[in-house]
């Protein structure tokens with residue numbers, strides 16, 4: 001591996017979908033890549049809810065970054081949290097797990113630090129309503145959901161049992177929809193015969209969202225299907241409501257007319273919103289970059305920050321023409337940024353078609369980027385990760401619903417990237 005002091009130092013912050021694919025594009029080049037992540041694990045987030053409901057173990061949805069990237073001889077993994085950046089000195093300040101600060105120098109910086117759960121200014125809700133962004137969140141949710149059935153079993157007061165068998169989910173996006181359906185299935189199928197006092201089939205699952213329907217962002221047809229499927233499963237929909245308070249015993253929701261209603265539920269789960277992590281604010285301060293309402297960094301079409309062509313922001317943390325925060329966008333942008341840097345450092349012409357293909361996907365002006373094309377791309381992306389899928393038709397079913405509504409066979413979360421295989425779709429393999 002080239003010395004870190006040689007020119008051509010590339011630093012990637014974040015080893016999620018975006019960071020991994022950027023690393024992939026930079027594999028084997030005559031430059032040194034440092035991947036900084038505060039966690040040693042890559043997490044396959046789309047399967048978090050399966051982990052939360054006990055279908056998969058955490059080991060099946062995570063893989064050590066070092067192992068995934070062990071064949072990348074020009075890359076080293078650093079377990080640390082990036083907290084600041086100095087664009088003039090071209091260094092990123094990081095904190096080791098032990099608390100010590102150190103600087104990582106870069107010539108090119110790719111930021112892929114994702115987003116975190118947002119409680120819309122009510123962080124105090126988090127203690128009662130865990131989110132769903134990390135493995136630790138998923139394990140907390142699992143503990144609370146299964147714990148609720150256990151406590152209901154030993155409750156002597158029927159009213160108390162009812163509260164323990166009531167599950168409230170805040171947020172009617174893909175995660176809330178998947179989780180709500182999964183809890184009802186757990187109650188009516190998996191756990192049905194396992195309790196003697198409590199009847200799991202009595203479990204009420206309430207889904208709250210401020211919009212007029214779940215999955216409204218995916219269009220009326222899909223949203224309508226989600227409504228039907230959720231109702232068939234017995235999920236109670238409370239659309240058009242804003243949750244105004246959460247505590248140990250339930251939540252309060254306000255409808256469009258301003259009426260507030262109290263719901264008793266011992267388990268409240270939060271899947272309602274996301275915001276950029278603190279590193280985004282540090283980056284914006286240091287570079288003058290603009291942040292959108294969720295704190296994401298607004299990037300130019302080539303994914304760089306205005307005035308800083310050496311810094312790219314990719315994946316969920318980038319804000320680019322309302323592209324959604326989904327895995328395929330993270331992977332496409334990771335490849336794009338990685339190959340862009342590679343071309344700048346080596347002048348390799350063979351990377352051009354890749355950059356063009358990814359660019360075309362991200363560029364609406366090229367006619368290929370509309371978000372409605374993303375389900376097809378998502379399908380390809382999931383295939384690249386060996387996630388079994390029932391393939392959605394373009395524009396009909398987002399990849400989010402693949403596992404939940406159409407399981408063909410038990411999911412396998414094999415996270416290895418197929419070695420030596422061409423990338424999916426029309427993105428050609430690159431030979432350095």
Ligand SMILES: Cc1cc2nc3c(=O)[nH]c(=O)nc-3n(C[C@H](O)[C@H](O)[C@H](O)COP(=O)(O)OP(=O)(O)OC[C@H]3O[C@@H](n4cnc5c(N)ncnc54)[C@H](O)[C@@H]3O)c2cc1C
Nearest residue numbers: 014016017018038045046082114315316325326327330400
């Ligand atoms: C429950 C759930 C279900 C989903 N389902 C789907 C789906 O079905 N289909 C789909 O396409 N998308 C889905 N998504 C979205 C998809 O997972 C994200 O779009 C994707 O993970 C974004 O990739 P990323 O690399 O930008 O960020 P992430 O994957 O979040 O990775 C960010 C990485 O940065 C690290 N990090 C953060 N801050 C720092 C720091 N300061 N210093 C060092 N490291 C840091 C984190 O540890 C993490 O490893 C889902 C997301 C969730 C949460």
